[in-house]
Amino acid sequence: MQQVTLQIAQGGAALDRLAADAAVLDADEQARAARFHRDSDRALYRAAHVLLRNALSRQAAPPPAAWRFVRGAHGRPEIDTDVCPDTGGLRFNLTHTPGLVCCALTRNLTVGVDAECLRRVRDARALAERFFAADEAAAVAAAGPPGSAAEALTFQSLWTLKEAYVKAVGRGLSLGLDRFAFRLAGDTPARIQLRSEADAAHPAAHWRCVLLHLDGGRCGIAAAVPAAAGARFRVLLHGGETAPAPVLVAATPGVEVQPPEAVVAIRSAF
Numbered sequence: 658m659q660q661v662t663l664q665i666a667q668g669g670a671a672l673d674r675l676a677a678d679a680a681v682l683d684a685d686e687q688a689r690a691a692r693f694h695r696d697s698d699r700a701l702y703r704a705a706h707v708l709l710r711n712a713l714s715r716q717a718a719p720p721p722a723a724w725r726f727v728r729g730a731h732g733r734p735e736i737d738t739d740v741c742p743d744t745g746g747l748r749f750n751l752t753h754t755p756g757l758v759c760c761a762l763t764r765n766l767t768v769g770v771d772a773e774c775l776r777r778v779r780d781a782r783a784l785a786e787r788f789f790a791a792d793e794a795a796a797v798a799a800a801g802p803p804g805s806a807a808e809a810l811t812f813q814s815l816w817t818l819k820e821a822y823v824k825a826v827g828r829g830l831s832l833g834l835d836r837f838a839f840r841l842a843g844d845t846p847a848r849i850q851l852r853s854e855a856d857a858a859h860p861a862a863h864w865r866c867v868l869l870h871l872d873g874g875r876c877g878i879a880a881a882v883p884a885a886a887g888a889r890f891r892v893l894l895h896g897g898e899t900a901p902a903p904v905l906v907a908a909t910p911g912v913e914v915q916p917p918e919a920v921v922a923i924r925s926a927f
């Protein structure tokens with residue numbers, strides 16, 4: 658069974674603690690951080706990349722400042738194994754949204770993760786009709802009246818799952834969001850079903866996906882991994898001393914989610 662570690666940091670205090678260690682970032686990350694116009698975006702980027710480096714160093718020998726990355730054709734970052742060999746096939750993906758950063762770690766398998774905070778999207782139906790598969794657009798329309806909380810939640814859940822999937826496939830939004838579809842069936846935790854012919858390497862039935870809610874559904878985190886033999890998700894929570902633990906709201910069959918563990922503080926200086 659594939660182990661997937663999700664490290665989540667939420668809330669100003671946890672993000673500030675991480676961003677304070679930005680000295681571990683490499684020159685490319687420092688330059689990217691410096692290009693943000695808003696201080697809040699810069700701090701979020703720094704927190705995400707410090708979280709990632711710390712998380713990688715919990716699972717392989719290089720210290721946080723030693724990690725180097727390369728980008729694939731669609732911008733997907735990976736560990737630069739020329740500079741960091743012998744990491745045991747570690748793979749990762751990263752997401753940031755205001756107030757929250759998350760990274761997902763696996764071994765020898767790709768992984769995708771996405772976090773979105775709930776917004777009342779005024780034209781959720783029109784967006785779903787334009788970009789989602791037809792059955793997903795129908796699910797958004799059936800969720801509740803236009804502009805309702807139920808409609809927004811269904812849109813957010815599908816959107817978050819879809820982004821996690823395209824990020825795992827590595828093509829980003831260039832994959833085409835209507836080329837695959839998620840369906841959520843039943844009560845919490847709902848059963849996630851995926852229909853896809855978009856990824857020739859991994860049939861839809863092999864994908865293990867989870868959808869977690871934080872802050873009573875204000876934020877959603879989805880992760881996706883093509884683990885045919887099943888996947889066990891371990892959730893490590895930074896800032897858990899002030900924020901309620903994430904709740905599992907949906908999963909594909911073949912998934913286990915361990916109870917969230919609080920990480921009080923990790924300093925990068927080792």
Ligand SMILES: CC(C)(COP(=O)(O)OP(=O)(O)OC[C@H]1O[C@@H](n2cnc3c(N)ncnc32)[C@H](O)[C@@H]1OP(=O)(O)O)[C@@H](O)C(=O)NCCC(=O)NCCS
Pocket residue numbers: 702705730731732733734750751752753754770771772820823824825826827828829830831
């Ligand atoms: C990847 C993508 C889905 C990100 O979505 P988002 O919701 O805006 O942002 P998130 O916070 O969830 O994720 C951003 C992180 O995803 C990772 N990422 C970037 N490109 C990625 C890709 N193609 N696949 C997987 N992960 C990717 C990066 O770590 C990035 O964070 P960083 O810039 O701080 O390193 C979107 O930007 C996209 O589709 N990019 C691809 C664009 C593309 O195809 N370009 C072609 C260039 S030739």
